[in-house]
Structure formats: structure tokens, C-alpha cells
Amino acid sequence: MNSGGLVLIVGSLLAAAAAFIWMAVKLENGGGKGKAKGTQQDQLADAAKEDVEHIFNTEFREELRNRGRLHFEKILGENAMFLQQDLRQTTTQLNDYMRAEITRTLQEEFKKYEQSIVDAKQIALDSIEKTVATIEQQRQFLEQQMKSETDAQKDRLIQRFENEMATIVNHYVLQAIGSQIDVADQMDFILAEMQANKQAIVEDIKRGTS
Amino acid sequence: MEHLKLSTTVISPADVARLRRELNGLNDFFVDAQARHTGTAMQLPKLTRILNQLAKDNSVNLLEEADRNRLSEALGAAYEHAPTLHISFASEPSPKAMEKLIVWVRGNIHPQALVQVGLQPTVAVGCFLRTPNMAFDLSLRASLKKSQPQLVKLIDGAINGR
Numbered sequence: 001m002n003s004g005g006l007v008l009i010v011g012s013l014l015a016a017a018a019a020f021i022w023m024a025v026k027l028e029n030g031g032g033k034g035k036a037k038g039t040q041q042d043q044l045a046d047a048a049k050e051d052v053e054h055i056f057n058t059e060f061r062e063e064l065r066n067r068g069r070l071h072f073e074k075i076l077g078e079n080a081m082f083l084q085q086d087l088r089q090t091t092t093q094l095n096d097y098m099r100a101e102i103t104r105t106l107q108e109e110f111k112k113y114e115q116s117i118v119d120a121k122q123i124a125l126d127s128i129e130k131t132v133a134t135i136e137q138q139r140q141f142l143e144q145q146m147k148s149e150t151d152a153q154k155d156r157l158i159q160r161f162e163n164e165m166a167t168i169v170n171h172y173v174l175q176a177i178g179s180q181i182d183v184a185d186q187m188d189f190i191l192a193e194m195q196a197n198k199q200a201i202v203e204d205i206k207r208g209t210s
Numbered sequence: 211m212e213h214l215k216l217s218t219t220v221i222s223p224a225d226v227a228r229l230r231r232e233l234n235g236l237n238d239f240f241v242d243a244q245a246r247h248t249g250t251a252m253q254l255p256k257l258t259r260i261l262n263q264l265a266k267d268n269s270v271n272l273l274e275e276a277d278r279n280r281l282s283e284a285l286g287a288a289y290e291h292a293p294t295l296h297i298s299f300a301s302e303p304s305p306k307a308m309e310k311l312i313v314w315v316r317g318n319i320h321p322q323a324l325v326q327v328g329l330q331p332t333v334a335v336g337c338f339l340r341t342p343n344m345a346f347d348l349s350l351r352a353s354l355k356k357s358q359p360q361l362v363k364l365i366d367g368a369i370n371g372r
Contacts (some may be wrong), residue, residue, distance in 0.1 A: 208342030
């Protein structure tokens with residue numbers, strides 16, 4: 001910045017200050033005229049006030065009040081209607097929301113309940129299957145045991161029957177013909193048996209007599 | 211006497227002993243007859259059919275003392291040494307059955323064999339024979355026991371319908 005610029009700025013500032021001072025003095029001098037003007041304005045205000053009181057009298061005010069009341073009532077009615085609509089809409093939405101929430105909650109609960117039932121059913125089925133498997137195992141074991149016992153008993157009976165077969169058949173033969181058969185009738189059988197053992201008898205007698 | 215012929219009526223050692231007693235009685239009778247007083251009445255002894263048969267079979271004159279002695283000695287020998295078979299039956303055998311049995315025994319085992327009969331109800335059918343050292347179960351039960359495989363086969367066939 002050169003000195004010329006600086007001078008220009010300082011000159012501008014001084015000019016502004018002088019204008020400000022002039023304005024202040026001018027205003028100071030114009031205060032007496034304002035008082036006169038203020039009185040005139042007060043008069044005008046009073047006149048206007050009086051005219052206003054003439055225009056806005058009681059009837060007009062009552063009319064305005066009625067109109068205001070009606071307008072207010074109208075606005076209130078409209079707002080009440082809007083409020084009612086909003087309330088109804090809100091209630092509907094709330095109902096829908098509640099219904100949806102309740103439905104969702106119920107469905108979740110039902111799902112949980114259903115899942116619980118399914119789980120319980122599965123557990124019961126598993127338990128039943130295990131029980132059935134155990135019973136089947138027990139049944140097979142018992143069947144095998146009974147079969148082995150039966151076989152053993154059968155074998156024992158057969159063995160005993162075979163061991164005692166001669167006695168049993170002899171018993172039944174005696175039951176059938178015991179009281180009717182005489183020694184004389186048996187003689188052929190006896191002699192045949194003796195004939196079969198003749199050699200042994202003879203040898204034993206020879207040993208006994210020698 | 212070489213070989214005493216025993217009739218089928220002489221079955222057991224008891225019969226032999228009874229014959230010996232009878233012979234002894236006969237000897238006593240003849241001794242008494244010789245020692246009797248003249249004119250004394252004598253009661254003639256009655257001989258049993260068995261002794262008569264025995265005397266007849268062995269050609270023995272029972273009026274002769276020597277024959278009687280020989281017969282008595284033979285009977286004593288038979289009583290002492292003849293093989294005796296003990297046979298037990300379920301019931302008392304009839305004389306006819308015993309005769310059949312003794313004929314077979316003397317024809318097949320020994321000519322002077324004696325048989326002592328006993329009772330053993332458990333035998334049921336058949337008999338139980340006992341020799342001096344052995345015993346033979348000749349009952350139906352023993353016979354069935356011997357043929358047990360055959361019985362098993364028969365029963366198996368009856369059960370299975372073959």
C-alpha cells in the first residue's frame with residue numbers, strides 16, 4: 001500500500017466522522033419541533049380512539065364475539081372431526097397393530113407350543129421306540145431262554161423216557177395184559193430167553209460144580 | 211448108580227430131600243418088619259407117586275435094601291452136588307409150566323439140574339434166573355431194554371407218521 005492510498009483512507013474516515021457529527025447536531029436541533037408534533041399526534045390518537053370506540057361499539061363487539069365464537073366452534077368442530085378421524089384411524093391402526101402383534105405373538109407362541117408338542121412327541125416316540133426295542137430285546141432273550149429251557153426239558157424228558165422206556169412199555173404191557181397172562185403163557189418167551197443165555201448158564205454151572 | 215434119572219415131578223432140592231426122607235422111612239419100615247414079632251400086624255407105608263416114578267425111571271426095586279441104599283446115595287449126591295437154578299416168577303407157576311421148564315433145563319443145561327422157584331412180583335413178565343455165580347434178567351423189561359433202539363425207532367415212526 002502506498003502513501004496515497006493511506007491518505008485516501010484517512011480522508012474517507014474523517015469525512016464519515018464529520019457527517020456523523022453533523023447528523024447528531026441536526027437531530028439535537030430538531031427536538032422542539034417533535035414536541036409539537038407529539039401533541040398533534042396525541043390528539044390524532046385520541047380522535048382515532050374515539051372513532052374506534054364509535055365503530056367498535058358493544059353490539060359490534062358482540063357480533064364479532066359471536067362470529068368469533070362460531071368460527072371458534074367451527075374450528076373446534078373441524079378439529080374435533082379431524083381429531084376423531086385421527087383417533088379412529090389411530091384406533092384402527094392400533095387395533096390392527098395390536099391384532100397383528102397378538103396374532104404374531106400367538107403364532108410364535110403357537111409355534112413354540114407346537115414345537116414343544118413336536119419335541120415332546122418326538123421324545124415320547126423315542127422313549128417308546130427305546131421301550132419297544134428293549135421289550136423286543138427282552139422278548140427275544142426270553143424267547144431264546146424259553147426255547148433253550150424247553151429244548152433242555154424236552155431232551156431231559158426224551159432222555160428219561162429212553163432210559164425208562166423199557167419200564168414204561170413194561171408197565172403199559174402189564175396194565176394191558178398183566179392180570180390175564182399166566183406163567184405158562186410166558187413159558188415160550190422164558191425158554192427163548194434161557195436159550196439165548198444157555199451158553200452162559202451152562203458155563204457158570206460148570207464152574208460152580210467143578 | 212452112575213446117573214440118577216430125575217423125573218419131571220422132581221423139581222427142587224426140597225423134592226429130593228423129601229424123597230430121601232421117604233426112602234429113609236421105607237428103610238425104617240423094613241427094619242421094623244424084620245424086628246417085628248410074629249403075628250404082629252404091620253401098616254404098609256404108602257409110597258408117593260414121585261418115589262414110584264423115580265424108582266421106575268432108575269430101575270430100582272424098592273423092596274431091595276441095596277437098591278434103596280443106592281437110590282438114597284444117588285439122591286444125596288444129587289442134593290449135595292446137582293446144579294440148582296433159582297428162578298423167580300411174578301406168580302406161582304402151574305405144574306404144567308414147571309414140567310415144561312424142567313424138561314428144557316434138564317435137556318439143555320444139566321440132566322440132574324434142580325430148580326428152586328421163587329416169587330418176585332416186580333418181574334411182571336418173564337423170570338429172573340440166578341445160577342451159582344451169575345444172575346440173568348430174563349424179564350420182558352430186560353428184553354425191551356435190549357431192543358431199545360428198535361423201540362425208539364418205532365416210537366419215532368409213530369410220532370412222525372412213517
